Amino acid sequence: MFGSRKGWVVLGIVFLSVMLASSVFAQKPIQWKAQGFWGAGTTGHKTFEEFCARVKTLTNGRMEIKPFAVGAIVPYGELLTQIEKNVLQGMYTWPGWWSGKDPAFSALTDLIAGWNNPYDVLTLHYYEGGLKLLEKLYEPFGAYPVGIIPAPVESLVLKKPVYKLEDFKGLRIRSPEGMEGDWFKKMGAGVVVLPGGEVLSALDKGVVDGSD
Numbered sequence: 001m002f003g004s005r006k007g008w009v010v011l012g013i014v015f016l017s018v019m020l021a022s023s024v025f026a027q028k029p030i031q032w033k034a035q036g037f038w039g040a041g042t043t044g045h046k047t048f049e050e051f052c053a054r055v056k057t058l059t060n061g062r063m064e065i066k067p068f069a070v071g072a073i074v075p076y077g078e079l080l081t082q083i084e085k086n087v088l089q090g091m092y093t094w095p096g097w098w099s100g101k102d103p104a105f106s107a108l109t110d111l112i113a114g115w116n117n118p119y120d121v122l123t124l125h126y127y128e129g130g131l132k133l134l135e136k137l138y139e140p141f142g143a144y145p146v147g148i149i150p151a152p153v154e155s156l157v158l159k160k161p162v163y164k165l166e167d168f169k170g171l172r173i174r175s176p177e178g179m180e181g182d183w184f185k186k187m188g189a190g191v192v193v194l195p196g197g198e199v200l201s202a203l204d205k206g207v208v209d210g211s212d
Contacts, residue, residue, distance in 0.1 A: 015090040015144055016083050030063045034090030037076055037097075037195050040069035048092045065090060076195040084141045095134065095145075099178025104137055106178030109148075118150035158210035160202065174199055174211035 015032075018196040032050065033103050038044030045067070052065040074082045079091045099106035108130060115121055125148050134145050162168060169188030175181045181191045192208050199211045 014087060015146055016088075016142060025035055029061065032063070032065045032089035033068065033073065033087075034065050034092065035068040035070070035073050035079060036092035037070050037079075037094065038092075040072075041105065045069050051092070051131055067092070070195050077193070080141055080143065083143050094151075094176070095137070095175050096178055096180070098137075099176065099181075101141075102137055103178060104133070106176075106180070108134055108137070110176075110178065110180055115150075121148070121150035156210065156212055157203075160209070171209040172207070174202060174208045 015034075015201065034048075036045055036048040036102050038048070048067045052067045056064050073088060077097070079093055080101070082088045083091060094110075095105045095108065096110040097105075106118050130146065131148060136149070138145055158171070160169075160171075165186070165187050168184065170190075172190045172192055173184045174194045175184050175191045176193060177191075181193075192202070194202055194208070195212075199208075202208045203211060
């Protein structure tokens with residue numbers, strides 16, 4: 001992709017907290033379903049598949065997490081709700097998508113152009129209490145984050161040149177809720193919430209004029 005730098009974002013692996021606490025050391029093999037937010041065959045989903053395979057190896061087969069691509073079981077926007085209902089037992093997600101449930105999800109995981117490098121993200125979460133705060137945010141939904149991943153610097157891809165903030169007015173931008181969506185709205189752009197796997201087709205069909 002091309003365009004201006006947006007900044008590092010935080011991805012994460014989240015599991016159903018009750019099952020994680022009570023079942024991980026059970027003798028009977030544990031089989032969980034977990035859904036990601038990338039399409040099948042993409043690098044992001046392959047990484048998720050590798051993670052699940054490693055869990056099975058490191059537990060000597062006692063725990064098996066079956067990874068599903070975006071939309072395979074439930075719509076992406078319902079992932080957290082379906083974990084709470086135990087339809088899914090895990091997800092590979094970006095916490096900022098749940099900003100509509102609590103704005104702090106966005107503040108912890110998507111400071112717009114606020115990270116200089118991935119070590120800033122890792123330091124905040126693993127050495128300065130960020131992950132503990134994320135645990136508290138997920139707790140009301142019966143979920144527990146087991147780790148975070150700093151994603152690469154993202155680009156802002158647009159179908160027409162933008163030279164000043166006023167040029168965003170009237171554009172339809174694919175963006176999540178929260179700080180980022182509010183930023184686009186204040187510049188007069190319309191915000192369309194879509195998972196990553198649908199961005200290219202949305203750009204091609206004219207559903208959106210640009211995407212983070």
